[in-house]
Amino acid sequence: MLLEVRDLHVEFRTRDGAAHAVNGVTYAVDAGETLAVLGESGSGKSVTAQAVMGILDTPPGRVTGGEIRFRDQDLLTLKEEEHRRIRGAGMAMIFQDALSALNPVLTVGDQLGEMFRVHRGTSRKDSRAKAIELMDRVRIPAAAQRVGDYPHQFSGGMRQRIMIAMALALEPDLIIADEPTTALDVTVQAQVMDLLAELRREYDMGLILITHDLGVVADVADKIAVMYAGRIVETAPVHELFKRPAHPYTKGLLESIPRLDHKGRELYAIKGLPPSLQAIPPGCAFNPRCPMARDVCRTDVPPLYEVSGERGSACHFWRECLDG
Amino acid sequence: MAEPARPAAPAEPAGPAEPVLEVTGLVKHYPLTQGILFKRQIGAVRAVDGVDFVLGRGETLGVVGESGCGKSTVAKLLCHLERPTAGTIRYRGEDVTRLSGRALKAVRRNIQMVFQDPYTSLNPRMTVGDIIGEPYEIHPEAAPKGDRRRKVRELLDVVGLNPEYVNRYPHQFSGGQRQRIGIARGLALRPEVIVADEPVSALDVSVQAQVINLLERLQREFELSYVFIAHDLSIVRHISDRVAVMYLGRIVETGTDTEIYDHPTHPYTQALLSAVPVPDPEARAHRDRIILTGDVPSPAAVPSGCRFRTRCFKARERCALEVPELAVPAEYRYAEGPVAHDSACLFAAERQNVR
Numbered sequence: 001m002l003l004e005v006r007d008l009h010v011e012f013r014t015r016d017g018a019a020h021a022v023n024g025v026t027y028a029v030d031a032g033e034t035l036a037v038l039g040e041s042g043s044g045k046s047v048t049a050q051a052v053m054g055i056l057d058t059p060p061g062r063v064t065g066g067e068i069r070f071r072d073q074d075l076l077t078l079k080e081e082e083h084r085r086i087r088g089a090g091m092a093m094i095f096q097d098a099l100s101a102l103n104p105v106l107t108v109g110d111q112l113g114e115m116f117r118v119h120r121g122t123s124r125k126d127s128r129a130k131a132i133e134l135m136d137r138v139r140i141p142a143a144a145q146r147v148g149d150y151p152h153q154f155s156g157g158m159r160q161r162i163m164i165a166m167a168l169a170l171e172p173d174l175i176i177a178d179e180p181t182t183a184l185d186v187t188v189q190a191q192v193m194d195l196l197a198e199l200r201r202e203y204d205m206g207l208i209l210i211t212h213d214l215g216v217v218a219d220v221a222d223k224i225a226v227m228y229a230g231r232i233v234e235t236a237p238v239h240e241l242f243k244r245p246a247h248p249y250t251k252g253l254l255e256s257i258p259r260l261d262h263k264g265r266e267l268y269a270i271k272g273l274p275p276s277l278q279a280i281p282p283g284c285a286f287n288p289r290c291p292m293a294r295d296v297c298r299t300d301v302p303p304l305y306e307v308s309g310e311r312g313s314a315c316h317f318w319r320e321c322l323d324g
Numbered sequence: 325m326a327e328p329a330r331p332a333a334p335a336e337p338a339g340p341a342e343p344v345l346e347v348t349g350l351v352k353h354y355p356l357t358q359g360i361l362f363k364r365q366i367g368a369v370r371a372v373d374g375v376d377f378v379l380g381r382g383e384t385l386g387v388v389g390e391s392g393c394g395k396s397t398v399a400k401l402l403c404h405l406e407r408p409t410a411g412t413i414r415y416r417g418e419d420v421t422r423l424s425g426r427a428l429k430a431v432r433r434n435i436q437m438v439f440q441d442p443y444t445s446l447n448p449r450m451t452v453g454d455i456i457g458e459p460y461e462i463h464p465e466a467a468p469k470g471d472r473r474r475k476v477r478e479l480l481d482v483v484g485l486n487p488e489y490v491n492r493y494p495h496q497f498s499g500g501q502r503q504r505i506g507i508a509r510g511l512a513l514r515p516e517v518i519v520a521d522e523p524v525s526a527l528d529v530s531v532q533a534q535v536i537n538l539l540e541r542l543q544r545e546f547e548l549s550y551v552f553i554a555h556d557l558s559i560v561r562h563i564s565d566r567v568a569v570m571y572l573g574r575i576v577e578t579g580t581d582t583e584i585y586d587h588p589t590h591p592y593t594q595a596l597l598s599a600v601p602v603p604d605p606e607a608r609a610h611r612d613r614i615i616l617t618g619d620v621p622s623p624a625a626v627p628s629g630c631r632f633r634t635r636c637f638k639a640r641e642r643c644a645l646e647v648p649e650l651a652v653p654a655e656y657r658y659a660e661g662p663v664a665h666d667s668a669c670l671f672a673a674e675r676q677n678v679r
Contacts, residue, residue, distance in 0.1 A: 040529060155619040156619075185390035185555070186555065186557075186596060186599045186600055187390060187599045187615075188390075188619065189601075190598075190599035190613065190615055190616075191616070193601075194615060212528070212529055213601065214529070214603040215602055215603045218603045218607070218608070219601040221605075242604060242605050242606075252530065253529060253530060254603070256529065256532070256533040258536075258558045258559055258562035263561070263581070267533040267537055267562065269530070269533035269537055270530040273498050273500065274528070
């Protein structure tokens with residue numbers, strides 16, 4: 001297994017007490033595989049990824065338990081220097097907002113070339129050639145002419161390609177993409193997602209795709225982990241999850257998508273709001289919003305039950321959910 | 325609610341409803357200038373460049389398009405937040421763009437806006453009661469002073485918020501609740517038309533459905549007409565009676581939701597629909613996706629002829645010379661059924677398996 005996250009806990013110290021952002025997340029990605037982590041804002045999907053990358057803001061954030069194993073090495077026990085080496089060459093991250101992730105006062109050629117100079121000790125001239133090659137790879141037209149341009153001179157889609165180029169530079173085994181196309185228009189989003197999927201195949205990388213968009217998930221993922229209030233509530237191969245969800249939250253999300261035959265009728269809406277991370281309800285965190293909730297849901301935290309070989313659901317009544 | 329109702333509309337006849345808004349030849353250009361002392365105009369950003377549509381009573385017109393296509397500028401023009409460079413906006417037959425002073429104020433009451441970002445469109449220093457009641461300060465004739473508090477509480481109730489929250493501040497609410505506050509403010513003056521610019525885009529998936537349901541319920545209850553602007557095509561289809569697709573300042577195709585979504589004839593609409601990720605993994609294999617190359621051109625340098633030609637997979641020489649007009653394409657002029665609708669393409673044609 002390329003990456004295994006086991007029972008990860010992360011909390012943030014705030015004025016109003018500890019915010020429990022991640023409460024026991026377990027997932028794994030293999031080479032050549034795409035895992036989609038699906039969740040709403042505050043579900044802990046990005047914080048988990050930041051912990052894996054080792055870029056969590058500490059303080060106020062703190063990993064309070066669990067393991068992150070990358071090629072059988074626990075990253076949490078590494079020194080910062082060792083972690084940094086892995087971060088450049090072994091795994092890379094693509095951020096949502098390319099304009100704020102890129103340095104506005106350096107040319108894109110300098111920023112791409114920096115990867116090679118710092119990690120490989122390549123000369124300035126060779127780094128520039130490599131930068132042009134990378135820009136070609138992510139299909140930026142006229143790469144040789146544009147290598148000296150600054151980030152603001154590129155369009156949103158092109159900037160996101162530069163982010164992808166930067167992530168690919170050292171040919172990592174794992175890429176974590178945090179909402180990579182959320183800020184883009186639909187037609188450009190399709191271009192960027194296609195490119196990302198193609199490069200993943202070409203380099204046989206593992207990809208963790210963090211998103212809230214069920215459409216994007218259905219398009220590219222092999223398997224899905226659905227997060228809610230810092231926990232994984234369901235994990236399944238993509239086809240099975242869309243066909244027969246085993247958790248009422250997943251089911252609610254799927255049902256709230258506007259469908260043709262629902263036109264003119266009310267949309268299904270999950271009632272209420274996601275909980276505050278400072279006051280997660282006891283028992284199952286979803287219970288106040290759940291149509292199936294019973295007494296046991298208000299007292300006992302459901303473990304991730306094994307539904308079948310590859311599937312898990314953190315619902316006491318997953319069997320009912322699967323059937324109904 | 326205690327509010328005396330507006331005279332009830334006659335029972336909906338089959339056929340187009342009585343028009344509330346008629347927009348013709350709407351243009352908004354923002355000048356680009358050069359020089360410090362003597363400003364010379366060196367060009368213009370053609371944000372909206374000739375838009376026509378009619379909005380019927382109780383109808384929802386969905387406007388879709390990518391960023392920079394001018395859809396938000398259209399919204400601002402409708403609400404008179406910007407003055408158009410040319411064109412007319414008729415509200416119940418009266419040209420709003422020529423009005424000023426008291427006459428304008430009276431009309432503006434009837435066209436209200438709901439904004440995209442509930443985090444920046446509510447004043448953080450005002451209580452919810454003051455925010456929702458503010459329209460009454462500007463239009464005192466809408467509610468006598470003593471009655472305002474009661475009206476505000478009623479409005480909170482209508483949008484599904486606890487009337488006890490009237491003294492709270494915006495930061496004490498979640499995104500979905502704030503959007504409800506924005507909607508309550510929009511309703512305060514009992515408008516006939518609500519222009520909603522991306523009203524659910526900033527909300528979480530599980531909350532979006534709640535707000536869409538609310539908007540639909542309010543439409544039935546108050547006979548509202550909506551101009552619903554969004555980039556999420558599935559939500560637009562759900563809520564709209566008719567849809568207009570915009571590209572670079574113009575409507576390129578318009579029709580009923582079935583006409584646009586199931587029988588699009590404009591290549592841009594086809595590409596847009598095919599690019600939307602479908603939440604069904606089974607559809608992955610047999611979808612015929614059209615991946616457009618490049619980005620939307622700048623509205624300051626609009627291509628000649630058809631504006632979409634630089635990214636179009638069907639473009640030919642003629643497209644650079646002729647501006648296609650928004651009308652039923654010649655080959656479908658005598659056709660029956662959903663394929664015969666307005667499409668601004670010289671080579672308009674249906675395409676199979678778009679979705």
